[in-house]
Amino acid sequence: MRMTVAAVAAAGLAATSAACAGDEGDVGGEGGGDAVINMQIGEVRSLIPGGSGESEGYRIIKNVYDGLVYYDIESGEPQNLVAEEISSPDNQTWTIKIKDGLTFHNGEPVNADAFIRSWDRTAYAPNVLPLNYFFGTFEGYTEMNPDPLPEDQWADPEVPEYAPVDVTHLSGVTAVDDLTIEVKLTAPFIGFPTMLGYEAFYPVAEACLADTAACEKKPIGNGPFMFEEEYDIESGGSAVTWADYPGEKKPSIGGVNWHVYLEGDDCWADFQTGDIDICSPSAADYESAMNDVDLSERLVQEPDPSILMLSFPLYDEKFQSVDLRRAISMGIDREGVANVVGPERFQPLDEYVPASILGGGTNVCGEYCTYDPEAAQALLETAGGWPEGEKLKIWVNDAADNLDIFRAIGDSITESLGIEYELVPMEWTEFLTAREGHQLDGPFRYGWGPDYNLNENYLEPIFGGGADTNDLGYENADYTAKIAEAGAAATLDEAVALYAEAEAILAEDMPSVPVFGQQYNYFYTERLDNVQVHPIYAGPRGDCELRDVVITE
Structure with a gap:
């Protein structure tokens, strides 16, 4: 999402x-x-x-855009929209057939090139687009995404820059004909069709890329x-x-x-x-x-598949201890916080994937997502305590609701653990940039809603890609291997079960504290x-x- x-x-x-x-x-x-x-x-x-x-x-x-698939309102399952057919003999090489006769608002054809030009633009590292990572499993992605230049060479300290990249096309994506795309992945991924209803995979008109400034104001x-x-x-x-x-x-x-x-x-x-x-x-x-x-x-009033977490900057030395992270989690009175901000708006969360999503509802967080001040204090002592006189900074984007919610969370942590906190609000885009750039020195708000109906969507995009790629700086070789194993599963049921095993690894490491499942x-x-x-x-x-x-x- x-x-x-x-x-x-x-x-x-x-x-x-x-x-x-x-x-x-x-x-x-x-x-x-x-x-x-x-x-x-x-x-x-x-x-x-x-x-x-x-x-x-x-x-x-x-x-304003139609994607290859659309998510059914009753089940959330993907149904073909722009796509006529999506198929694969091995879950690694995929063939996408596009419906004939479709156009953009300006009359340009919606064909294979319309999707390929869009995907190449997003996957090309120097464009620094936020959904670039969705193409990380496509053949040819590595050639388009070298390591960025050292930070002291960036014109804007918050925007990475790259040496000239000659490769501008994903080699694993081919227009077989005007209405057929072949996609080669670096490894099998049975959930690939499920992803294709999300923004990252939408087509873009040629006229839009000819003048992106105009297209930002008046999309085609x-x-x-x-x-x-x-x-x-x-x-x-x-x-x-x-x-x-x-x-x-x-x-x-x-x-x-x-x-x-x-x-x-x-x-x-x-x-x-x-x-x-x-x-x-x-x-x-x-x-x-x-x-x-x-x-x-x-x-x-219905359950919402969005979740709310308190995430840790694992790139900061203060938050390396899993016992500290567990102590903070156990020090949050989730039910008490919900009563402060509206008990029917939130439900205490003890998992990373909500029950409404395929493969969710695992309750993997268990005791570490259960309010227990005494156990929290013992874990904090095991972790070596919190630096005396130092406030715990909690970073949020400055929507009024966020301030109320995270103030209540901070109050609960202070009451349980004796750690004073400081709520640090930021304007939305500034907050995103700081979070993505590893510039925060305390726990931060992380909300997530589904891009598609698969538990993988709550795991790989948030916690995958390695410490330099995700917002938290989280990395665990076992987690990475389990995600890869799940993607290569022969059936969707097998994949869902393996992704759940990856979620259990997260729960042990607790890079983020699940706080609330939300409610409409x-x-x-x-x-x-x-x-x-x-x-x-x-x-x-x-x-x-x-x-x-x-x-x-």
Whole structure:
């Protein structure tokens, strides 16, 4: 997932929207096909596939672009969308056949080259795109991704630079013909088709790459919504339903207005006046919203596959002891924190993959995710204690909810372990950059929502790739080997079980503390009907899966 307002997003992260689905027969009055839905959105990093990697950009991208597969609203399983067929004789060499006759909004064909040019752009190291790592298992990736130059040679201290890289194309990706792509991976990966509905694998128009600055403001997609005017990162923008959209899931509304709410702001006041159609109340408004009888009829409350963790900067010497990390985890009263910020918003988490995801619900964290102050104090003593007089810095992006949640977490740690803390808020993109660049000197917020329905998606993207690659600086040879073994499994069931074994290794090392599994608490205006949650396109800001939304006015 992109990281949810988190890589997302990133990163999400994820990813990440609720679906407002209904019967087109419900549309009436002046609403229906001409009506527009008003949605809130945060700061967007990019609107070109491969460049977002966080929840906010992805919320727009997934409506403006169509991917090879789409995730079913009932099961979360991938179904072919742009792809006609995806097949492999050995789970290592994959053939992707694209449906004939599809185009971008500007009339360019959606063909093999449209995907290959997009993937090459994201995989090319000097472009420094956040979803580059999704191509790490493609043949030819290494040649496009040498080690970066020393940091003292970077023009921007936060952006890696590379010596000239002559290889600009993934050698493992070939256009067999105009509508057929062959992909060769460096090792078998049975879950490969499951990934292909995510942003990293979307196509990009040739005209977009000819002027990326213009395309960032006015994307040229192939999905059901298109921009007629430029998107403004500070105020938002509007997309209309593409009249010539050839897909089966053509929207029944006229368009969507995205209104920007920067970190620290929320949509609740505007929701109450009807200016925003869907909103999840922050901690400050949660109790009054839940007790509002009129609103209770327009509440969606279901388990959310997003998770919330407190992650450790393992590149910092202070956090090398697993006993210290376990002590902090056991010192968090998860139920007490949930009661502070809204007990129906979060559920204590003792695993890295939630139960709603294929292979999740393992409860692998066990005793180390159970509140036990005495055991926590004993572990802290075994770890050598905490430096006297030094505060534990807890880094978060500065959304109001994050401040409330992590202040409660910090208070619990102080009460249990006697460690004073300092909450350090940062603006969203600054936080992402610092986290990705290993610039944080204390535990930090990490949120994650699914990019696709497989437990691997909560394991490899967050904790894989080696200490220099992931945000935590985590590395364990056994974990890496288990991930590789799972990817090479002969069946999906075998792969899921092996990924669960990798999750158990994580639980022993505890590079991150699982804190909460989240829960949807979305309220919607009287304009909408039959609102339901999508198991994959789901996220913290109450976005609608706009292909299905129905407006009744």
